[in-house]
Amino acid sequence: MEKTVHFIMYHYVRDLKNSEYPTIKGLDKELFEKQLAYLLEHYTPVRMDEILAAYQKNDFSDIPENGFVLTFDDGYIDHYEVVYPILKKVGVQGVFFPSTMAWKENKLLTVNRIHFILAAVELKGSLAMKQLVADCFEEMDFYRNQGVTLLSNEELYQNLAVANRWDPGEVIFVKRLLQNALPEEIRTEIAKHLFQKYVGCEESTFAEKLYMNFSQMKEMKENGMFFGIHGYDHYWLAKLPKEQMEKDIDMALEAMDEIIDKECFVMNYPYGNYSEEVISYVKQKGCGLGVSVEARGAQLGVDNRFALPRWDCNDVYPKGEKV
Structure with missing residues (x-):
């Protein structure tokens, strides 16, 4: 039954x-x-x-x-x-x-780096969200200049920025880009850079307070x-x-x-x-x-x-x- x-x-x-x-x-x-x-x-x-x-x-x-x-x-x-x-x-x-x-x-998980980057950005308003997307583009340009083959920024944005019932497209773009769309080593480093820029806290200290x-x-x-x-x-x-x-x-x-x-x-x-x-x-x-x-x-x-x-x-x- x-x-x-x-x-x-x-x-x-x-x-x-x-x-x-x-x-x-x-x-x-x-x-x-x-x-x-x-x-x-x-x-x-x-x-x-x-x-x-x-x-x-x-x-x-x-x-x-x-x-x-x-x-x-x-x-x-x-x-x-x-x-x-x-x-x-x-x-x-x-x-x-x-x-x-x-x-x-x-250790701070990348999923939580992303959560708190977005939370910090939301406190600053819509212009900060546009800046975050631009920062993602700039980070990827850096790796392209190092010889890493990636889809263009425009292609990645078009492919990933698909809104769902909780988040607009630009937020989904940042989430998907840093969760799985880029090679692991690259997305981890980009997430660390953005976490320092927008949250500005030492990661191990942050992790100690965040998790059981x-x-x-x-x-x-x-x-x-x-x-x-x-x-x-x-x-x-x-x-x-x-x-x-x-x-x-x-x-x-x-x-x-x-x-x-x-x-x-x-x-x-x-x-x-x-x-x-x-x-x-x-x-x-x-x-x-x-x-x-x-x-x-x-x-x-x-x-x-x-x-x-x-x-x-x-x-x-x-x-x-x-x-």
Whole structure:
């Protein structure tokens, strides 16, 4: 018997208006509390352990209809300082997916360099956004002058600057350019340069403040929270060569060994990017369930258990109207 469960995806959850970067694409703490109150009134919380057990038995009769699961990506300090106390107080399990390199090596992930570059730019207005695009063009011109073959700035902008439901084209251009459109070494160096220009903070200091540490995660695990895998370096896994993709997943599994069940772990693909090859490998490594970023309710017993859809938190009342 199939059951619908609403997996909901969160990233930053903080007191936005009083934070250093109020324009970061996150959810305000007060709004999170309102969402949780709404969900508890209209839906039923489900533990990830219960869902994994249901799949192992192939019996979903014990899963409540219209259940919900709250998931939190990337391992931000917000999850320990803001989310965890709220969930612990009301007895709801959160499911957390830290990006492993961030806490293990105290390194700032490129995805977060991009987030805070854009947040700093947004504080300065539309002219600053145009300057950021121009800076990206200038950085790429530098590498072309060094003999690196890249598409022209105009071609790259046309190919990448495709607006989605959250961001305008110029923002998507910067995100996609620095996430995966350029060779890794080049995009990392460009992101570091732009981070220094627009944010102006030493990266290891910034990382230490941005992410949870492992002792905090272990405390959360001991108090009923659930942890899964989100890769090591937050790559688009399906775009990696096979050996690099496997190494990234292996390193994440090894680092998270103390707080996951390696015989039946949950995989969360960074950027929602996966392929049959990626799914095949995580299954081989012991994955019991995977989550994606397709925005709808998950039909347990019908949907691919290794790529279950998740709503974005902006879809949830009172921010949105889909859940």
